[in-house]
Amino acid sequence: MNTIAIIDYGMGNLHSVSKAFEYVAPDVNVIVTSDAEKIRSADKVVLPGVGAMRDCMAEMKRLNVDSLVREVSVDRPFLGICVGMQALLQHSEENKGVEGIGLFSGNVKYFGDELKEEGWRLKVPHMGWNQVNQKIDHPLWSKIDNDARFYFVHSYYVPANSDENHVVGQTRYGHLIAAAIARDNIFAVQFHPEKSQHSGLQLLKNFAHWSGKL
Amino acid sequence: MGLAKRIIPCLDVDEGRVVKGVQFVDIRDAGDPVEVAKKYDEQGADEITFLDITASHQDRDTMVHTVEKMASQVFIPLTVGGGIRKVEDIRIMLNAGADKVAINTAAVFNPEFVKEAAERFGSQCIVVAIDAKKVSKEGEPGRWEIFTHGGRKPTGIDAIEWAKKMTAYGAGEILLTSMDQDGMKNGFDLGVTKAITDAISIPVIASGGVGNLQHLADGVNLGGADAVLAASIFHFGEYTVQEAKAHMSACGIEMRID
Numbered sequence: 223m224n225t226i227a228i229i230d231y232g233m234g235n236l237h238s239v240s241k242a243f244e245y246v247a248p249d250v251n252v253i254v255t256s257d258a259e260k261i262r263s264a265d266k267v268v269l270p271g272v273g274a275m276r277d278c279m280a281e282m283k284r285l286n287v288d289s290l291v292r293e294v295s296v297d298r299p300f301l302g303i304c305v306g307m308q309a310l311l312q313h314s315e316e317n318k319g320v321e322g323i324g325l326f327s328g329n330v331k332y333f334g335d336e337l338k339e340e341g342w343r344l345k346v347p348h349m350g351w352n353q354v355n356q357k358i359d360h361p362l363w364s365k366i367d368n369d370a371r372f373y374f375v376h377s378y379y380v381p382a383n384s385d386e387n388h389v390v391g392q393t394r395y396g397h398l399i400a401a402a403i404a405r406d407n408i409f410a411v412q413f414h415p416e417k418s419q420h421s422g423l424q425l426l427k428n429f430a431h432w433s434g435k436l
Numbered sequence: 437m438g439l440a441k442r443i444i445p446c447l448d449v450d451e452g453r454v455v456k457g458v459q460f461v462d463i464r465d466a467g468d469p470v471e472v473a474k475k476y477d478e479q480g481a482d483e484i485t486f487l488d489i490t491a492s493h494q495d496r497d498t499m500v501h502t503v504e505k506m507a508s509q510v511f512i513p514l515t516v517g518g519g520i521r522k523v524e525d526i527r528i529m530l531n532a533g534a535d536k537v538a539i540n541t542a543a544v545f546n547p548e549f550v551k552e553a554a555e556r557f558g559s560q561c562i563v564v565a566i567d568a569k570k571v572s573k574e575g576e577p578g579r580w581e582i583f584t585h586g587g588r589k590p591t592g593i594d595a596i597e598w599a600k601k602m603t604a605y606g607a608g609e610i611l612l613t614s615m616d617q618d619g620m621k622n623g624f625d626l627g628v629t630k631a632i633t634d635a636i637s638i639p640v641i642a643s644g645g646v647g648n649l650q651h652l653a654d655g656v657n658l659g660g661a662d663a664v665l666a667a668s669i670f671h672f673g674e675y676t677v678q679e680a681k682a683h684m685s686a687c688g689i690e691m692r693i694d
Contacts, residue, residue, distance in 0.1 A: 237532065272557075272561070273560070350482065373512070419477065
């Protein structure tokens with residue numbers, strides 16, 4: 223049986239991610255675990271994360287999740303969600319600077335307290351349903367409309383022009399931001415697919431059945 | 437292309453049942469919050485809020501169970517409010533599958549709790565609920581005060597200053613209820629809504645007083661709200677969430693419509 227391991231490093235609501243996978247892929251064995259061996263033997267791995275990247279990275283380092291992520295993201299389908307995406311970059315400017323895992327180049331930036339678009343002030347966090355433009359075709363976009371809306375909640379973002387060739391989905395909120403980044407068998411999203419109703423569930427279903435090949 | 441405004445149906449839950457009545461023709465068990473939430477999800481609700489109105493100890497376990505059930509069947513964001521007083525209360529609700537918690541009275545009595553909660557769990561899951569009542573007289577510049585205990589107890593705290601303070605303490609969102617308008621079906625108190633949305637940088641959910649669909653549109657277009665929360669207009673089947681979205685969209689508001 224195909225196994226998806228959701229890495230539990232004590233940050234955030236893992237229940238929703240696992241329930242969403244169980245809902246869309248009843249034929250898959252979904253486990254939430256911090257056990258390195260179980261994660262190594264899983265067919266697919268998910269790195270979730272909510273809250274502050276500093277806290278997430280600190281916990282990952284303490285539990286050696288960062289090196290485990292480098293190891294398992296080489297050879298099997300790997301999905302990062304929200305801070306689990308941001309953590310894959312080199313660096314974040316959150317809390318005066320946090321080093322990331324570095325699977326993608328670039329920095330995670332703060333939206334700022336004076337975010338504006340066409341003269342209108344935008345609220346931070348970026349919270350709610352925004353459209354994702356599928357900039358590059360990818361198996362995980364299968365059966366999802368271009369510009370479909372997904373649920374976002376974040377105050378830090380990855381600019382869409384950083385590591386540009388790997389940005390497969392982008393969204394506008396004051397800046398053009400990376401909504402999804404991908405490379406080989408790795409896919410990571412800024413939004414929460416587990417909270418994005420039909421489109422989000424379709425993406426998780428696509429991941430559950432993805433070979434990791436493009 | 438941009439961020440959509442949100443519609444949030446709110447369910448008052450007591451001992452695991454929806455109270456205030458919910459009437460959907462095709463739901464036999466009208467009192468099950470999960471069934472009701474599913475219905476709203478199908479209609480296109482952008483989020484769901486559960487308010488635990490008794491929040492006794494015993495009731496807490498029932499609520500946790502309801503949240504768990506909801507989180508395994510409905511895949512849109514869920515906020516849980518009512519009786520959130522300690523860090524442990526938040527942890528339990530988030531672990532059960534809630535995405536945000538709404539803190540109300542506890543924030544008034546102990547503002548540091550909001551700071552502690554935001555540092556521990558992240559601002560994104562901390563909603564501060566503000567119950568405001570107009571205290572200025574007719575003809576005076578608008579002034580609103582925070583009330584607790586369902587609008588019965590005045591605190592002497594200015595609502596706008598309080599919203600600013602809660603933002604500085606790490607709240608990720610403000611749920612603003614006008615106690616004057618709540619249940620009156622005359623529309624939101626647009627004065628306090630506009631004053632608070634202009635004063636702070638985080639999203640504001642307008643609540644209290646919705647009687648028709650134009651009220652929802654006014655909350656966004658005139659009050660500047662980022663989201664609108666309503667209960668009875670949806671519960672009694674007067675309007676569906678779809679109808680509300682279609683109306684708001686026709687008023688020029690960006691909505692999520694499949």
